[in-house]
Amino acid sequence: MRLIIAEKHSVGQAIAQAVGGHMEKHDGYVQVGDDLVTWAQGHLVDLAAPDEYKDHDWDRWSLDTLPIDPTPDWQWKVSRDKGADRQYKVVAGLMRRGDVDMLVDACDPDREGEAIFRRIVKHAGVSKPMRRLWVASLEEDAIRDALASMKDETEYQGLADSAMIRAKADWLIGMNASRAYSLVYNARFTVGRVQTPTLAMIVDRDRQIAGHVARPYWKVVAPMGGWKLAGERLDKREDAETLLRIVNSDDFAFSIFKAERKQQHDAPPRLYDLTGLQKDMSRLHGLTAARTLSALQSLYEKKLATYPRTDSQYITHDDLDTLRGLTEGDRLAAGFIEPDAKPERPHLELTVNDAKVAGHTAILPTMQADKAALDELGDDERLVLTRVVRRMWEAVGDDYVHDVTNVVANIDPHWCEKHPDEGRLLPEGECRFTSRSDQPVSLGWHAIEHAAPQEDHGEEDEAAGNIIPANLAAGVSIAPVPHGGATLSEGKTKPPKPFTEATLLAAMEHASRWVEDKDLKAALDDDESHSGGIGTPATRADVIEKLIRTGYVERKGKQLRSTEQGRSLIDVVAPKLKDVAVF
Template sequence: MIIKKLIIAEKPDVMKKFINALEPSAKSHKYAKYTYFYEGTQYIFASACGHLFQAKMPEEIDANNKQWKIEKLQLPDILPLKAISSSKAYFNCLKELVKRNDIDEIVVCTDPDREGQLIWALIAKNLKMSAPVTRVWIHEWTKAGLSKAFKDRKDNTYYKNLETAGLCRMQADYFIGMNGTRVNTKAFGGYKNVINEGRVQSPTRFLVAKLEKEIQNFKPEDYWTITLTTTSDDSEHLSLQSGRLSHKEASSLEAQLHSLPYTMHKEVNLKEVRCPMLYKTNDVNMEAINALGLSAEKTTNILQKLYQDYGLTTYPRTDIQQISVSSSKEVMKIVDSLDGIGLVDEIIDDIKENHRTFQKHLINFSAGEMPHEAITPTYDGEPSKIIGQLSSEEKAVYLMVVKRFLQGFYPPAKVEETKVSTDANGVKFSCTGKIIVEANWMKINGIPKDNILPHITDGKDYHYVNHKVEKKTTKPPARYTEASLLKAMENAGRFVEDKKAKSILKEVKGIGTEATRSDILKKLYKTGFLVKKGKVIYPTDKTMALVDILPNSPLTSPMMTAQLETKLSMVEKGKMSFKEFMGSVNEQVDELVNSAKDNSGKTIDSVAPIKSQSSQKSLDSIGICPFCGREMKENSKSYYCPGYKDGCNFSIWKEIAGKKISKTTVRTLLNKGQTSKLKGFTSRNGKKFDAVLHINKGTHKVEFKF
């Protein structure tokens, strides 16, 4: 009997990378539909499909949890698991393979991070294994890197603390999310008005609500600016701008401008600007939103497809912006693979003809572990054969990744920055200009338009030509777009005052991860807490009301994540036990339950987009059904909810008691639950009367209120 090693990867595509690195001749064996393992002379290769197990639902754990209450759920210290039905074949395959007598070692190759360790831990809890288990920690995803990682594998017990931290994170999210959702729904929501809570989604919607309050409370102020035009050493004139002035300051200065001398002070700095770091997931999402108009969800799906289906790019869910030393030795293979595909041929020719090398700041020379590398093109993806299969959006995102990578072959751009300033009776006027002296990497995406100033001699006096006074008004902060909200989630430390919490949130890169932030936004739209109109994100009244009712709930602040990550770090280092960690989680759960109890009795209406004078024009929808959260539709006779197939029959007639109901009135009714007093209704007896229309939440109908 030939003894073999069983290699278990996290996903089928990673399994194939190990096959390519260790035993390319291994043959495939079909276990079930879509489920395969591979066997060679030395190794058997199998995989999970991400998570194969999840915690049971509260009502499956204890019958007392079936009824939703403003009480803490009855949950054991360690949550019982159940198999994910869609992935059972993967587990059953593993269960059969570990029984084989010809296996002397099980080699775990899940992703090199806390989540990867958790995925294996949950699988292992449900397997009966006799062979020893080792763990591969992947530093580099090249063939050579995977081979080295396999060679350097360690006993899986070495990662026991990481496994415990993964289990702690899973249980914390479950305890907080399940308790928070049920308690707050029972306290403030109700049937078809679920108040979904979660460690990441709750503080995310709080960020949007907090900004909305700032906009609502914003008081515009008038100010004045002066544009001063003077002579220069050229025939062209020079324009300089003042700062903010009061009306009195502007009027006083304006009368003197024509008679003052203007001594110019000139500062010129030559700067070297390095090319940007390679892409991490959040960067691709933000740029695709801003440059291509794609949603975060769409971009995430495209990145996954480019990686998994086409093999054109590296792992798409990463917060790393560099590549490893080993990968840097393969960069010319990527350049060669891009040659002739018709997207960047001139750039490829330039790199090769000038023997350009990859910039060092894009390479990680440290000995630290890199669970993933930056998103780059692959050298074995065969883009010349696949490029024709891509949709226009897929090609656009792929080109973004390609260009960001190719910028790395060019030296820093040289930029000359010039600042000119002068003084007029104590008021400073200034202007800046920029000249791209050597574009270098900037050529890849187009050289920025230069703002070239006319020639000025430092210390020389120049004459007045004319001026312009403008009255301006301060503007409220801009609402979030998906790009700016993703950035806010990544930089959540800005929204807490505690210095230690700021530091922790910066270290863990905010709330959520590169892999989950897009899904969090999708969930917040789906559950009626946020609504997107065009590119702008608005909180719904449901969100605003919840924040008002629970201003001090632990769920409203990124602080919860900071505290959780601090303790998870202690668990990973062996300085905190599982029991101690869960004790602190239970304290947080007690706090959110008590917060709900203290404020219960206040009702949060179902979904309705927030409306204000500044946002009304941009919100062109009719509104949201107050009972099921669907977007209301319109036909010739009514405004109706399209959820009638699921039992929601809510509608508003376009004519009620002889009075035509305008779309504006309908929006008010959906937004506030009732209108102001309306005139012009006619009774069955032909008498005119005035009344308020309101939505009766008991009958689900629009009724009169006198």
């Protein structure tokens, strides 16, 4: 008899339904034919806390007891979470049954799922043949296919070892560093392997903002009849006023140095991995990373989306038929996108890259998702499912085609010949003017959600409203329209923007920006390594929430700002503990 162990009750129920047959419900498990299906409750078995090591005096907070290191005699305990002890006894009891001759690891298909299963087996002291159920969707066909193609659990030993190493590293750093800094500075400090480098990035950004000295600058802006030429930033007002006087002269003209036109094709975006979805949900709808993950996990358990904790933005060739089925008909168009935005011939091949799928494919809706299912969801789930479906359509859509024109102009040399004194008042570099226009030709994938709010580009987005004449060419002279209509624009240099949930997730994902060592920088940037910066797609939301719970970071609208307590910790902690290059 097989004992199938899922990570959560809802997943266990989905597996039992997929197995099929008469289902007998028992306390903490169900029986379906010759299969028993039970479930964990997250981490039923955890590393013991220092005060639970009875042969040491680690319950005493003292520098004399540091460092705390249980190696090689690590101890484990059943979780203290409500109901965990009761469910552990059910699972362990089923494992020990004489008629159970095979254990099936059906916990979530990732490192943490592997850890949950292995710890229960070890703590229960059971040694039986084990197989791995690796499935990214809870649809019945997907589960049945996975049950028919299970591999031996030993093939996932690397995943289990990785989970063990991370757990022990987190324990050693957290327990020792937190106690050490709390005792030395007589304050309650919490130090974490990923948490502290992340906090350091926020503190560093906030201090750049606080230390920024705004410096004024001026720009001359000349109207050209439907478009504008903007001068360089000038640090001295008197220089800007001199240039303004020149441009507003009665006989003034620009000489076009360059008029470059190019039709650009912007390829569709990739499918979502978890971090990409979290960033967009924060940017578009203000959802925190934790809320997005919670909603996506719920959609997964409701069989409406594939496995959430993925770091891949592609599918494999084996998944093409599934994607083809998702894009056929209007089931995932009605209620999700405008009818005329659906691609006529979806480019499914753009989503395929076998080499960049390590365990899990990108996030997709399932065949059970449709408008009726969407209407039954809560607010967060509805927003997340809609965005997942729209990204699917975007990823298989046509290129966004747009005409981009860049113009560079200077003071007309003939004008300088007529006015030699004024022509020499400013260096040539300060008399450079530029303009840019960006006009859509074919919306392509932008039609899916072209009205979505974008990141604030501020005054740098100077292409807005410009329609540069198609016949404008290098070498021609052209006067402002109207003459004398140029104005002086004044601005101030701005500090870096505070982190938002979206930009912090991006910083954690691309932590190489904070690394000077070339080899380590290359490793962090390497897609093939799946190192993914600091933290993992599955843990980054928890890291942010923990920083807020501990009082080191606070939310101010969409911004994430460090607190005085958080800055104090970064001031005293050892450089290695806040260095992203180490963790």
